Amino acid sequence: xxxxxxxxxxxxxVDGQISQRDEFTLNTHLRECLDCDSVRQDxxxxxxxxxxxxxxxxGPPNEQALWLRIRNVIEAENGTRKPVQKESGNPxxxxxxxxxxxxxxxxxxxxxxxAIILLVSLATVVGVRRxxxxxxxxxxxxxxxxxxxxxxxxxxxxxxxxYWNQRVEMNKARWSPEMRETFDRNMxxxxxxxxxxxxxxxxxxxxxxxxxxxxxxxxxxxxLLKEFSDL
Amino acid sequence: MTRRSPVRASFFAVGALLTLVSLSAGLAVNAQQQISxxxxxxxxxxxxxxxxxGTIVVESWNKNEIRxxxxxxxxxxxxxxxxxxxxxxVDVMGDNRGxxxxxxxxxxxxxxxxxxxxxxxxxxxxxxxxxxxxLVRAYVSSEGDITLTNISATHVVAxxxxxxxxxxxxxxxxxxxxxxxxxxxxxxxxxxxxAFRLVAASxxxxxxxxxxxxxxFKTQDGRKYVGDVGDGxxxxxxxxxxxxxxxxxx
Numbered sequence: 001x002x003x004x005x006x007x008x009x010x011x012x013x014v015d016g017q018i019s020q021r022d023e024f025t026l027n028t029h030l031r032e033c034l035d036c037d038s039v040r041q042d043x044x045x046x047x048x049x050x051x052x053x054x055x056x057x058x059g060p061p062n063e064q065a066l067w068l069r070i071r072n073v074i075e076a077e078n079g080t081r082k083p084v085q086k087e088s089g090n091p092x093x094x095x096x097x098x099x100x101x102x103x104x105x106x107x108x109x110x111x112x113x114x115a116i117i118l119l120v121s122l123a124t125v126v127g128v129r130r131x132x133x134x135x136x137x138x139x140x141x142x143x144x145x146x147x148x149x150x151x152x153x154x155x156x157x158x159x160x161x162x163y164w165n166q167r168v169e170m171n172k173a174r175w176s177p178e179m180r181e182t183f184d185r186n187m188x189x190x191x192x193x194x195x196x197x198x199x200x201x202x203x204x205x206x207x208x209x210x211x212x213x214x215x216x217x218x219x220x221x222x223x224l225l226k227e228f229s230d231l
Numbered sequence: 232m233t234r235r236s237p238v239r240a241s242f243f244a245v246g247a248l249l250t251l252v253s254l255s256a257g258l259a260v261n262a263q264q265q266i267s268x269x270x271x272x273x274x275x276x277x278x279x280x281x282x283x284x285g286t287i288v289v290e291s292w293n294k295n296e297i298r299x300x301x302x303x304x305x306x307x308x309x310x311x312x313x314x315x316x317x318x319x320x321v322d323v324m325g326d327n328r329g330x331x332x333x334x335x336x337x338x339x340x341x342x343x344x345x346x347x348x349x350x351x352x353x354x355x356x357x358x359x360x361x362x363x364x365x366l367v368r369a370y371v372s373s374e375g376d377i378t379l380t381n382i383s384a385t386h387v388v389a390x391x392x393x394x395x396x397x398x399x400x401x402x403x404x405x406x407x408x409x410x411x412x413x414x415x416x417x418x419x420x421x422x423x424x425x426a427f428r429l430v431a432a433s434x435x436x437x438x439x440x441x442x443x444x445x446x447x448f449k450t451q452d453g454r455k456y457v458g459d460v461g462d463g464x465x466x467x468x469x470x471x472x473x474x475x476x477x478x479x480x481x
Binding site: 176182186200208227 | 283284324331332334353354372373374392393411413414432434451454455470472473
């Protein structure tokens with residue numbers, strides 16, 4: 001038995017799924033080969049740790065895919081080209097395709113590259129035509145829910161503002177007079193910006209600049225309240 | 232036994248009163264605390280300062296160490312800087328939770344030129360000078376001027392509600408720059424060959440691009456400008472609700 005065959009069998013050994021004959025051969029090799037024995041000890045330690053801490057950590061959403069990727073990386077580093085799903089008797093089409101070694105000639109490589117460039121260009125053109133807008137594009141609105149109306153969004157923000165406002169009012173008495181004046185003065189300035197933006201939007205409901213300003217001023221108001229509620 | 236004349240007595244009383252007043256004023260001055268501490272520098276120095284009220288001045292010097300000086304108005308205030316690896320952190324808010332009003336604390340921080348600077352205060356002016364690093368962030372929650380002089384950083388953020396913002400420096404390739412005020416003037420002074428993509432918005436239509444204007448800019452009736460200057464290597468966003476936005480050539 002060589003080291004490569006041995007390390008394949010080590011997994012089965014640690015999983016307790018090894019035949020008696022293989023186990024005997026493997027143990028013979030492990031007694032002679034310190035490297036492989038070290039691999040077995042490491043793997044056994046990892047499995048023991050995982051078993052003793054079972055349930056303490058949340059598994060990744062697709063555990064099998066993660067293990068496949070890990071094994072792929074390990075095997076790639078070891079220079080082996082074995083299929084990853086040895087234990088699975090009937091590997092899926094995707095896994096077979098993913099684990100296939102692609103060896104392309106120069107013309108094939110050139111043709112593949114040209115095809116990819118063509119596809120990307122087509123997708124870009126279609127995307128620009130489909131989603132592109134003319135004129136100036138505004139920055140993404142900090143207020144989510146693009147389908148909701150401006151009034152709905154203002155209402156949502158107002159709920160949060162009211163909450164933080166109550167917290168500020170509770171603490172305000174502790175502030176120095178200068179701090180209170182500063183806060184009130186800044187709040188008035190932001191309120192003015194909110195009012196102006198709302199007025200502009202009432203005049204022109206589809207004005208992107210006014211909508212952006214309204215969103216930002218409401219966010220600024222919320223930020224100011226949050227900052228001062230700590231004082 | 233001689234008796235003092237009323238005039239001499241009144242002179243004596245006024246003198247005593249003046250002495251008392253000057254003594255109490257002296258005591259009040261002494262109530263201010265001064266701290267000055269030095270911290271060793273490293274490869275990637277970062278200064279994070281969270282103040283409540285007071286000025287923050289950050290400037291570079293030619294030493295591989297940080298010097299933090301502070302004038303603390305109230306004797307109740309605590310300032311406990313912490314250094315974790317290459318990062319010096321001062322959290323006035325955290326250090327003084329539950330202590331009530333602690334008055335102004337004015338900071339001066341001297342840093343090596345390649346330090347990242349992240350400073351903020353609820354109220355007060357911020358000034359950062361001669362820094363060349365990855366980050367310069369100056370944030371005033373309410374009112375205070377922000378002055379950033381001779382800055383060359385990959386990411387710059389300057390934001391306040393009331394107060395002017397002045398930036399004098401360079402835009403690095405691939406960098407991001409954000410300037411925002413609700414009521415104040417924003418002035419950006421950069422080299423003539425700067426290359427950046429600009430999004431500037433001011434509902435009051437006070438946007439002056441001067442030498443950086445070109446026909447490629449798109450505008451929405453003067454309230455918002457979007458366009459590239461040069462090859463648009465860096466990204467610049469300027470928003471001002473009721474003040475001017477001015478670009479100047481360095």
